[in-house]
Amino acid sequence: MKKLAFGALFVGLLSVGAAACGGGSDTPDANINLVDSATGPDAQTTECNLLTNQGCATGEKCTWIDVTDTLGKIGCATDGTVAIGGSCTTGPAGETTGFDNCVGGSYCLGGVCEAICSQAPDSCDPATSTCSSYAGLFDGAPVDLGVCDFLCNPGKQERRSDLAANCGVGAQGTPRGCYGYVWNSSANPRIDYACTPDISDAQVGQTPSPLTPDGNPYLNSCDAGYWPYVNNFAGDVTQVDICLAFCVPGESFQGSTANIGGLVGSGFTCADRGAVTTGTECRFQHIFDGTPDVALNTSGTCMVVGDYLADWDNDTNTPDTGIPSCGTLPQGDENNPDGNLIWGCAPWPAALTGKSGSAQHQMIARKLHQMYEQRSHR
Secondary structure: OOEEOOOOOOOOOOOOOOOOOOOOOOOOOOOOOEEOOOOOOEOOOOOOEOOOOEOOOOOEEEEEEEOOOOEEEEEEEEOOOEOOOOEOOEOOOOOOOOOEOEOOOEEEEOOEEEEEEEEOOEOOOOOOEEEEOOOOOOOOOOOOEEEEEEEEEOOOOEEOOOOOHHHOOOHHHOOEEEEEEEEOOOOOOEEEEEEEEOOOOOOOOOOOOOEOOOOOEOOOOOOOOEEEEEOOOOOOOOOOEEEEEEEOOOOOEOOEOOOOOOOOOOOOOOOOOOOOOOOEEEEEHHHHOOOOOHHHOOOEEEEEHHHOOEOOOOOOOOOOEOOOOHHHOOOOOOOOOOOOOOOOOOOOOHHHOOOOOOHHHHHHHHHHHHHHHHHHHO
16 A cells, blocks of 8 residues: 555655645645655556556556555556445455556545546545545646545544545545645635545544554544644644544634534534543644635544644734634624634635635634644744
8 A cells, every 4th residue: 555645735744755835826736745644665667658547558547556565656457347436356466466446547545536637737526525646646647646635524434425425435445535735825825625535543642543654644544534734833842743533623712612622512522522631622623724614614623722822813922822712702893803713613605705814813723734744844
């Protein structure tokens, strides 16, 4: 199995070997890594065109072939019959066996056939998927290639296109999870989420595993339902990577705190996920996003908010403080810097779809985004 690189997704996050930072544009970087398993194949010479599925004989497809458990190449193999989105399998490693049964132009990732795509521009359907590259996979191709990972809702771990549970479990029960990725824009940071193989058992508060060769967590180094992040922002306290739980949030504010730990009765509260440390709150996922997406109003992250100290008021003359508790904030709209909305304690209004958050909201999202990116790079 291979290490995954979230090419069109996370900006320079969690790369294997040398980390690569993205620039300050909205174009995603192609050097970010996830993990599909423990080892990654080395590339060989390209023999055909993966993106166009050309260069092979009739009845064959251009695909990735696992020559051995650690060595792979691009080459021609017998065409498959499983359509995109269908459950698939890959044969044992070998020149004549180490390929999948997906139709030409797609690849079997985590037991599901996904379309092969280009990263720049992203050739996937933006309504349902996004192009993700995998470290060691498709190496040798003349352009950066990946597969179209399906967009998802991390709170319930649902594939967004059809609400399939567990991101649509692959063939033979292959586990999958909904994990985050970053679009790099220093002015307008954004995080979105896509389905990828679940290769870890690490849950809330635990150390992400496995790690890259240089000690960083991969984007999917936590169990499905969790994602890697730092445990605090305090400058005088050692920061370590831990797994935070996703949750289904509910609005909370001063005088109304029943849903402060997640939407009661949803089955996906922080307590349901095992996140029960004092001070843990379920924050709407838009707190991480400079251009909030209402599609993510059903998703949040469980955080011990007081541990994330920063210059939240953007005033160097005042001491850093933790993220305020939803229980101390009044209800407020996107223009109220002291209201519950911009601190992730309320759903993002549909009327603001596609619009940037307030300056305060973007500042909060930027700080969270930058810390995520910094910890990923180390």
